[in-house]
Amino acid sequence: MSKFWSPLVSSLVPYVPGEQPKMANLVKLNTNENPYGPSPKVIEAIQAELNDSLRLYPDPEGESLRHTIACYHNVTPEQVFLGNGSDEVLAHIFYALFQHGQPILYPDVTYSFYPVYCGLYNIEGKTVPLTDSFEINPEDYKQPNGGIIFPNPNAPTGRYLELEHVEEILRANPDRVVVVDEAYVDFGGESAIRLVGQNPNLLVCQTLSKARSLAGLRVGFAIGHPDLVEALNRVKNSFNSYPLDRLALAGAKAAYEDKAWFQKSCDGVISERERVAGELSCLGFEVLPSKANFVFARHKEKSGENLAKELREQGIIVRHFNKPRISEFLRITIGTSEQNDALITALKSL
Numbered sequence: 001m002s003k004f005w006s007p008l009v010s011s012l013v014p015y016v017p018g019e020q021p022k023m024a025n026l027v028k029l030n031t032n033e034n035p036y037g038p039s040p041k042v043i044e045a046i047q048a049e050l051n052d053s054l055r056l057y058p059d060p061e062g063e064s065l066r067h068t069i070a071c072y073h074n075v076t077p078e079q080v081f082l083g084n085g086s087d088e089v090l091a092h093i094f095y096a097l098f099q100h101g102q103p104i105l106y107p108d109v110t111y112s113f114y115p116v117y118c119g120l121y122n123i124e125g126k127t128v129p130l131t132d133s134f135e136i137n138p139e140d141y142k143q144p145n146g147g148i149i150f151p152n153p154n155a156p157t158g159r160y161l162e163l164e165h166v167e168e169i170l171r172a173n174p175d176r177v178v179v180v181d182e183a184y185v186d187f188g189g190e191s192a193i194r195l196v197g198q199n200p201n202l203l204v205c206q207t208l209s210k211a212r213s214l215a216g217l218r219v220g221f222a223i224g225h226p227d228l229v230e231a232l233n234r235v236k237n238s239f240n241s242y243p244l245d246r247l248a249l250a251g252a253k254a255a256y257e258d259k260a261w262f263q264k265s266c267d268g269v270i271s272e273r274e275r276v277a278g279e280l281s282c283l284g285f286e287v288l289p290s291k292a293n294f295v296f297a298r299h300k301e302k303s304g305e306n307l308a309k310e311l312r313e314q315g316i317i318v319r320h321f322n323k324p325r326i327s328e329f330l331r332i333t334i335g336t337s338e339q340n341d342a343l344i345t346a347l348k349s350l
């Protein structure tokens with residue numbers, strides 16, 4: 001606390017990102033990064049941009065990348081908004097579209113950045129409990145609200161909500177923006193982007209950090225009706241006109257162009273996920289059905305906190321949340337098959 005702080009700052013409760021340890025040789029399964037790395041074409045594209053043009057500002061609207069993403073998802077470039085990671089896109093969404101004097105709704109177990117943005121922008125958030133099996137029940141989103149947001153698949157549960165249920169939530173809230181945060185959708189879910197044309201209140205948010213293995217490049221985007229995108233652009237251009245640098249714009253475009261790499265990488269994660277889930281069940285874990293690049297699991301006898309500690313002593317880091325309902329769970333990112341083997345071997349020894 002300091003007398004120099006703006007009044008709001010002392011009451012902020014910032015997001016705590018997963019640890020990025022400095023130690024080498026750790027099996028790092030704690031922040032849902034992609035184990036396989038980006039396409040070599042991404043590296044080439046970034047290297048080609050390492051030249052004198054770095055003295056010039058990048059394209060503030062990222063037109064070329066927006067065009068590529070629009071073509072890929074069968075929408076128009078006016079329906080695409082780019083940001084410095086989807087976290088930045090989400091921040092602008094909260095500011096631009098969620099301030100209607102009524103609480104916004106999100107699940108009680110979900111991405112922990114949502115309440116942080118509520119705190120930053122003074123928006124009231126109302127948590128909607130997931131069912132006993134940690135699923136979103138669309139019925140619970142038929143109540144007055146100032147907007148709705150949930151990840152699909154949800155994080156950290158990994159559970160996926162079928163699109164017919166997403167549509168049900170959209171239909172019940174025609175006067176509010178419904179944001180579907182699809183950070184993990186490419187690992188087995190179907191994107192709600194195909195619903196954007198019929199639903200002017202739908203905004204879908206995606207990232208290149210997971211399925212395209214570019215967490216270090218910081219690129220995310222939202223797709224929705226041009227009116228929603230314009231609101232985001234107004235906020236962006238009142239905050240930072242150049243959120244994506246030249247390297248990020250070039251690398252992201254190349255990532256979208258290499259469909260084969262993307263497909264192979266997703267297939268690899270999905271098949272490893274099913275293997276890991278099976279092994280964990282054999283070891284006495286209850287594993288929630290996951291369509292993400294992680295699994296969420298609790299052991300029938302051993303405490304989540306102790307397991308996380310004991311794994312760490314063996315050089316394996318997973319994520320444990322000391323929060324209501326989920327304090328016995330571990331969120332385990334799917335790694336390479338060697339990393340997953342190391343995890344299973346360590347758990348057997350425990």
Ligand code: PMP
Pocket residue numbers: 084085086087088111151155181183206207208209215219220
């Ligand atoms: N949404 C969800 C549900 C996430 O888990 C994450 C990753 N922490 C993000 C958004 C943000 O991803 P990024 O900023 O890397 O695009």
